[in-house]
Amino acid sequence: MAIEFNPIFDGMPNGPQKIKENFDKINEGRQWGPTQNATPSNGAQGAFTYKVRNDNQFVVITFWPTGIKTNPGRIVYLPSSITSRMLTFDFIGRTDNGGYGTMRVDGDTGKCTFTANDDGGIYIQQTVALK
Template sequence: MSVNFDPIFYGMQNGTEKIKGNFDKINEGRQWGASQSATPGPGTEGAFTYKVRNDNQFVVITFWPTGIKTHPERVAYLPTSITTRMLTFDFIGRTDNGGYGTMRVDGDTGKCTFWANDDGGIYIQQTVALK
């Protein structure tokens, strides 16, 4: 979809270019920092990444721990610089086998614990507001 801003900003110096530039920043993902890796605990398998928005108001958590039903000791750790500022600590995810699982984050330690109703991986993706 294309938006023609010319009639709106007719006669305004660089008006169209400035608006288009702001749209391009959003579309190119410049509002988010680089993807970073959380720290898996001993024996924990899966993928654990997060991104912090450049204004430090939100974090996107994308985790995929595996084998949680038979290995409830598997955990991951987010930096406490993030978890002490999180406004939500409980998350629901979907398992590979169509079930569900949960993740709970300890805000003080950054420890993420998981539970699943089957032994597939739990896919958890959540945008969390920070205080």
């Protein structure tokens, strides 16, 4: 069943344009910025991406470090300009082998350290509120 919108806009100057402008106002600031890469250090391997929402109220972190149980010194850095504004610093993720792992973020330095109960990759995806 098709809906005919023309009668809705009859007699309404710039009706479709006004609706689009209002829709754009509603969505303003709710879009995410580009995906960026965190900085791996000490031989950290895996995927380490994050993106900040355009209104700077949230960051989404998607990390997949590998081999952490046998190499606990592998670390990654997020920009301290983000971590200093985070409201949460401890995260739990699922490992490839069905176990769990954790990530702790140092808010001052941006340093992310990992622990795991097995040597698979730890999948951590978290949306974090920023202050």
